[in-house]
Amino acid sequence: MVSGAGLTGSSRVTVFVMFGVVFGYATHHLDARRIGDVAVVGPLTPGVDWGRLWQMARHCGRPTAGETELARWVLTQATRAFVCGSERIAQFHERGWTLAPGGTCVRFDSTxxxxxxxxxxxxxxxxxxxxxxxxxxxLYPA
Incomplete structure (x- = not known):
């Protein structure tokens, strides 16, 4: 994992709940093509730190899972909320968002x-x- 700097953007946003905590899922573009090559996920619930997301991944994933596998689990949950909407609170085509400094970044070996x-x-x-x-x-605390 790479320590992340803060980031501000405006893009598609999904707000969803997982194990009682509300999270945001946005996309970020690294260049002018605007292909959304970066997934941005973080807790929105006051008092919940981003480390809780990784705790959930470790609790729900395989005991021997590495950082890339845990990151895939996180992205799978966010994508599921975007596509299926079963735990979705809101979805916006274009909305401003901010990711505070101090998080993490995982680069996948392949898309x-x-x-x-x-x-x-x-x-x-x-x-x-x-x-x-x-x-x-x-009913299912993580």
Whole structure:
């Protein structure tokens, strides 16, 4: 994992809940082609740190999983929320977002779920109401 710098962008955004925590999933473009080669995922729930996302991945993944496999698990959950929408709270075609400094970046050896990299960190998304990002009751704590 590479320590991540902060990032601000405006792109497609999905807001979803997983194990009671609300997360944001956005795409970021590294060049003018705007192909969304970077997945950006982070918790939106106040008081929840981005490390919780990796705890969930470790808890739900194989005990011997390495960072790339854990990153794939994270991206799979975000993609599932975007495509299936079963735990989706909101989806926006274009919305501003910020990823705070101090997160992590994993570069995949080959493209996974149409993304070359996963950046995680504490995230905020413009215009969300407090009830949209508050922690939810869950039967399956991770």
């Amino acid at each position: 996974y779920a149409n993304r070359d990299q996963l950046w995680t960190g504490n995230m905020t998304i413009d215009g969300l109401a407090p009830d949209q990002i508050s922690e939810r009751h869950t």
